[in-house]
Amino acid sequence: MYPLIGSNVLIIPLQNGIEHYEILEGRFGKNAVAGTIGGLEVYKSGKKLVWRRSGNEHINLASRDNAARRRLSRELRPILNSTGIKTSIGNDPKKILWEKLVRMCAIVGVCAASGLPIGKVLQDNGWKNSLVKALKAATEIAKADGTSVSVSNALSAILALSPKFEPSLLKDLKRKKPNELDAILGAVVRRGEKLGVGAGPIAELILKIKKKYKLK
Template sequence: MAEKVKKRVAVLGPGAIGGFLVGALTKAGCEVTLVARPGTASQIAKNGLCLKTALLGDMVARPQVVENLESTFDVIGIATKANDLIPALSQIRAGIGEGTIIIPFLNGIEHIALLKKEFGKHVVVGMIGNIVAEKEREGCVVSSSTNVTIELGSESISQRALEEIADLFRPSGIVVSVEETEAKVIWHKLARLSVLAGITAASGKTLGELRKDSLWNSRLEECAREIAEVARKDGVEISADEILKQIETLPDSLTTSLARDVERADAGEVDAILGAVIRRADTYGIAHKTFDELFSLVRKRLES
């Protein structure tokens, strides 16, 4: 039997999620190319990518590091921040061939339409969940998460092709599922994420602190109701109770990357997550009073 040809895999963005993905693929035995900005690229090329993680262990990954792709790849994962996406696309354009599959692992929803407009049938919807990961410093990612998941979905790429991509990640310990629709992939994560990101960024509190506060608990419940209605209009049946039950399983210490950004006076993905939810709700004529309130509170924290 002929040996299975290894897929050529690249990851755009050496941040916390991009670094974690590179580590996972490396542990799974893949040869990975990391696409990074000039200064970061030279540093990681010299020192490797340090990972201190509960799931993958402690390791130094040594991907090939480039500033721009110059030949075609089978799979390209995108792990930039939403506000860095557009300028970063020029770094991967030459790597996209007829059979290339592009998987964005960004938070939010509006980036998908942008990428599909740019790259059409090549784009698969991907979400990484149950993960808290941070850059300890440039070129070093830390994560205490042990139950990391990836979901993939596409209406243009075959389930078999998606399963082949899933198999790239599975040996690392990440639980990967292939869903029937793109909307399911989006809302399985975004329904929970938008509530948590909004509440933690607006309050500056951990989940445990929020649980002890009746006002914030009420806001959390109202957000879950609003986002569940938006998801249902997008064709995904999820209830506010389901979202709240998912949140109940999370530790008191939990915060979000958006909350950490706001703490540093960095608007980060405020618009990509909260703004996008509000605009989606407007599209369907759904009330979003609580999300409006959170958005306003986040802006006040950033201004102060």
């Protein structure tokens, strides 16, 4: 990739997880910008590309480099805002990545393990309990990794989702497509193992998902 990336190029991945950013930052330094996206669902249905907007579409970006943040504010944010996508720019990449990863770990894990949209998950006491346990486990791992994430704020964001919401992982598993199970749940478990923090509820969801969808 080096021949394609000059010294003034900013790399902005919007993938779920945390490991991808660490790889990019390790290789490209201040050229790597952390990014997350929410409130916007894009997927293929046959030959059609389907966009679903929630009315609260947003992109969060973060860089520790002052010059990079100024460029993002001056050059990129106006373009994104003009499309109706609210854009925030911060100085703590790990913070924005963990805030989303904690939520996604719980939502994705329980929806995929149950095969249900989030509304039905929340109506079932057993699955809701699994979601809360996964949420708490992920926040403890984030804390050990140097990032404080509020369990109550994360749960409030989950409760605000449309009852019909299905994470892309669930759709991919149903269609037997490549998926982000390892990038989301697997990454949290690996980080917990590295830091000596238990990830039992999350590991349990991974096992249920693999059994349900016959994954290796």
